Amino acid sequence: MQITLQNFTKTFDDVTVIEDMNLTVKDGEMLALLGPSGCGKSTTLFAICGIHRVNGGKILFGDRDVSDLPSQKRNVGVVFQSYALYPHMNAYENIAFPLKVRKDKPADIKRQVHEIAKLTHIEELLERKPGQLSGGQQQRVALARALVRKPDILLLDEPLANLDAKLRLEMRAEIRRIQLETGITAILVTHDQVEAMSMCDRIALMHDGKIVQLDKPSEMYNNPANKFVADFLGNPPITFLDAKHQGDLLVLPNGHEIKNPKLAASIQSLQVGIRPECFGPQFGTGIKGVVKFIEKQGREELFDIELTDGSQLRSIQPSGADLSIGDDVDWGLSLDDLLLFDLQGERL
Amino acid sequence: MSHNFRHWPIIVILSIVSLPLIIMFAFQIIDTFTTHPIDSMIPDRITFEQFSFLWDEAETGRANIWKVTLNTFIFATTTAVVVCSVSMTTAYALSRLNFPFRRFFLGGLIILHAFPTVTLIIAIFLILQIIGLYDTLLGVIMVKAALELPFGIWIMKGFYDNVPWEIEMAGVQDGASRFTVWWKLVLPQVQPGIFALMIFSFLSGWSEFLLPQVLAPGNDAQVLSTYLTALIADDTKIDFALFKAVGMFYAIPVIAIYLIFQNKLMNIYGGGTKG
Ligand SMILES: Nc1ncnc2c1ncn2[C@@H]1O[C@H](COP(=O)(O)OP(=O)(O)OP(=O)(O)O)[C@@H](O)[C@H]1O
Ligand SMILES: [Mg+2]
Numbered sequence: 001m002q003i004t005l006q007n008f009t010k011t012f013d014d015v016t017v018i019e020d021m022n023l024t025v026k027d028g029e030m031l032a033l034l035g036p037s038g039c040g041k042s043t044t045l046f047a048i049c050g051i052h053r054v055n056g057g058k059i060l061f062g063d064r065d066v067s068d069l070p071s072q073k074r075n076v077g078v079v080f081q082s083y084a085l086y087p088h089m090n091a092y093e094n095i096a097f098p099l100k101v102r103k104d105k106p107a108d109i110k111r112q113v114h115e116i117a118k119l120t121h122i123e124e125l126l127e128r129k130p131g132q133l134s135g136g137q138q139q140r141v142a143l144a145r146a147l148v149r150k151p152d153i154l155l156l157d158e159p160l161a162n163l164d165a166k167l168r169l170e171m172r173a174e175i176r177r178i179q180l181e182t183g184i185t186a187i188l189v190t191h192d193q194v195e196a197m198s199m200c201d202r203i204a205l206m207h208d209g210k211i212v213q214l215d216k217p218s219e220m221y222n223n224p225a226n227k228f229v230a231d232f233l234g235n236p237p238i239t240f241l242d243a244k245h246q247g248d249l250l251v252l253p254n255g256h257e258i259k260n261p262k263l264a265a266s267i268q269s270l271q272v273g274i275r276p277e278c279f280g281p282q283f284g285t286g287i288k289g290v291v292k293f294i295e296k297q298g299r300e301e302l303f304d305i306e307l308t309d310g311s312q313l314r315s316i317q318p319s320g321a322d323l324s325i326g327d328d329v330d331w332g333l334s335l336d337d338l339l340l341f342d343l344q345g346e347r348l
Numbered sequence: 349m350s351h352n353f354r355h356w357p358i359i360v361i362l363s364i365v366s367l368p369l370i371i372m373f374a375f376q377i378i379d380t381f382t383t384h385p386i387d388s389m390i391p392d393r394i395t396f397e398q399f400s401f402l403w404d405e406a407e408t409g410r411a412n413i414w415k416v417t418l419n420t421f422i423f424a425t426t427t428a429v430v431v432c433s434v435s436m437t438t439a440y441a442l443s444r445l446n447f448p449f450r451r452f453f454l455g456g457l458i459i460l461h462a463f464p465t466v467t468l469i470i471a472i473f474l475i476l477q478i479i480g481l482y483d484t485l486l487g488v489i490m491v492k493a494a495l496e497l498p499f500g501i502w503i504m505k506g507f508y509d510n511v512p513w514e515i516e517m518a519g520v521q522d523g524a525s526r527f528t529v530w531w532k533l534v535l536p537q538v539q540p541g542i543f544a545l546m547i548f549s550f551l552s553g554w555s556e557f558l559l560p561q562v563l564a565p566g567n568d569a570q571v572l573s574t575y576l577t578a579l580i581a582d583d584t585k586i587d588f589a590l591f592k593a594v595g596m597f598y599a600i601p602v603i604a605i606y607l608i609f610q611n612k613l614m615n616i617y618g619g620g621t622k623g
Binding site: 046049050051070071072076077078080081082083084085086087088097098101102145146149 | 512514517518528532
C-alpha cells in the first residue's frame with residue numbers, strides 16, 4: 001500500500017524535530033530512511049505507525065487519511081530495534097498475540113502462526129521463550145509477529161543494530177527475501193549506509209529533520225545532491241579539497257591543474273570531492289604525496305596520502321601494493337568521477 | 349581449601365556478633381516447650397501445657413485466641429490485597445500516563461512515604477470516631493492500607509519503570525487496547541514486585557501494633573499484637589509462660605512465610621523481566 005506524507009510536521013514541546021516533510025513510498029517498495037543519529041528517523045517511523053501524533057500535515061495510506069487514527073486501527077507491523085518480544089510468552093504465543101487480540105478462531109491462529117513461522121524459518125523454535133533465543137532468532141520472531149496479521153505496511157526501526165557482523169549480513173538478505181516474497185510495502189530505518197544500499201529499492205537520506213535526497217542507491221552514490229550526501233554515503237568516506245577555478249582550469253591546492261572542468265565562469269572557489277576509489281596509480285600520475293597511514297582490510301588496502309601542500313587524500317586499492325609509511329607516491333585522479341560542490345555544499 | 353581458610357576469621361566474628369540474637373531465639377523456643385525450676389535456667393521437663401490457651405476456654409474478660417487470630421489474618425490479608433491492587437494501578441498511571449499534576453503526585457508520594465505517621469494518629473482517631481469506624485476492624489484496615497500505600501506505589505512504580513516502553517508500543521501495534529496491554533503484557537513483567545509487595549504488606553499488617561492498639565482497643569477487633577500486650581498489661585498476675593507461648597504462636601506464620609518464599613523473594617531483582 002502506498003504511503004504518503006504531506007507536509008508532515010512533528011514537534012516535541014517547543015522543539016520542531018521535523019518540518020514540512022513530503023515523502024511517497026510506492027506500493028510494494030522497500031524504502032530506507034537513512035541518516036545520522038538524531039535526525040528524526042525514528043520520529044518519522046513512529047508517526048507513521050501512530051505512536052506519535054502529527055502536529056501538522058497528513059499521513060495517507062493509499063487514499064485513506066490515517067493521521068488521526070490510533071495505532072490499533074492502522075494495521076501496520078513494526079519491528080523495534082530491541083525486538084520488544086514479550087518475555088513471559090514463548091515464540092508461538094508472541095506471534096499469536098496479534099491474532100488473539102483480533103479474536104481469530106484458535107484453529108486459524110494455529111495455521112497462520114505456522115505459515116509465518118515457515119516463512120521466517122523458525123518452526124523449530126516456537127516453544128522457546130525469548131530469553132532462550134539468539135539475537136538473530138529473536139529478530140525472526142519479531143518479524144513473524146509483525147507480519148502475522150498481514151499488515152498493509154511493515155516498519156523496521158534499526159532491525160539489525162543489535163546483531164553481530166555475520167548475522168547482520170545474513171539477516172539483511174533474509175529481511176529482503178521476506179519483503180519480496182510478501183510484496184509488502186516496507187520502510188527501513190537505519191544509520192548504516194550499507195544496509196540501506198543493499199536492502200532497499202530507494203533511499204531517503206535525512207538530515208536535521210529534512211529529506212535531503214530521495215533516490216535509488218546507485219544514483220545517490222554516483223550523483224549526490226550535495227556535500228552532505230556525498231560525505232554520508234561511501235565507506236571509507238570521500239575526501240574534499242578546496243579548489244580554484246581559473247580560466248578553463250581547475251586548480252587543486254597542490255597546484256595540480258585539471259583541464260576543461262565545464263564550470264560557469266562566475267564560480268571562483270569550490271570544493272572537489274574525491275572518493276578513495278577515484279585516486280590511485282591506475283589513473284596515471286600528476287599528484288605527488290607521501291604515504292601517511294596504511295590500513296589493511298584484507299582484500300583491500302586503504303592509504304592516507306598527504307599531498308605536497310599538506311592536504312590529504314584517501315585511496316583504496318587491491319591488496320599487494322608494495323608500499324610502506326613514508327614512501328613517496330605519484331598517482332592520478334579519475335577525472336570523470338570528480339564531484340564538484342560550491343562553498344555552500346550544493347552540487348555544481 | 350585455601351579459599352575456605354581465608355573466610356574463617358570472618359565467619360568467627362560474625363558468629364560472635366550474632367550470638368546474642370541466636371541465644372534469644374533459641375531461648376524463646378526452648379522455653380516455651382519446657383519448664384525449669386525457679387532457681388535455675390536449665391530446663392528439666394518438656395511440656396505443652398503453656399499452649400493450653402489454644403484449646404482451653406478463654407478466661408473471662410479475655411478474647412478467644414482463634415477469634416483474635418482470625419482478626420489478625422483478616423486484617424493482614426485485606427491490607428495486603430488493598431495495598432497491592434491500588435499500588436498496581438496507581439503506580440502504572442504514575443509511571444506511564446501523562447496526566448495533570450503528575451509531578452505533584454510523585455512529590456507527594458515521597459513526602460507521604462517519609463512522613464512519620466504516628467503524628468497523625470490523633471487526627472485519624474477523631475475521624476474514625478466521627479464516621480463511626482472507631483473500634484472496628486474495617487476502620488483499622490482502611491487506615492493501615494492508606495498508610496502502607498505510598499511505599500507500595502513507590503515500589504511498584506520502580507518495577508513499572510523497568511519495563512521497556514517498546515513492549516507497550518509493540519502491544520499497541522499488535523492491535524491491543526491500552527488496558528489489554530497493561531493486563532496481558534505489562535503486569536506479567538512486574539509480577540515479582542506484586543508478589544513481594546503482597547508478602548511485605550501482609551507481614552507488616554500481621555505485626556502492626558500501634559494502630560489496632562489506639563484505634564480498636566476493644567475485644568471484638570483485637571489482633572494478636574494487642575492480645576499479647578493485654579496479657580502483661582494486667583500486672584497483678586503476669587503469666588510469662590503464657591506470654592512466651594502466645595508470642596511463639598504469633599511468630600510462627602512469619603517464619604513459615606519466610607521459609608516458604610525465601611528463594612522467590614531473594615530472586616526478585618534478578619528475575620525481573622528476563623522471563
Ligand atoms: N519524546 C521526545 N521528546 C523530546 N524530544 C524527542 C523525543 N523523541 C525524540 N526527540 C528528539 O527528536 C530528535 C529526533 O529523534 P529520533 O529518535 O527520531 O532520531 P533518530 O533519527 O531515530 O536517531 P537514532 O539513529 O539515534 O535513533 C532528537 O533530537 C531527539 O532528541
Ligand atoms: Mg532511532
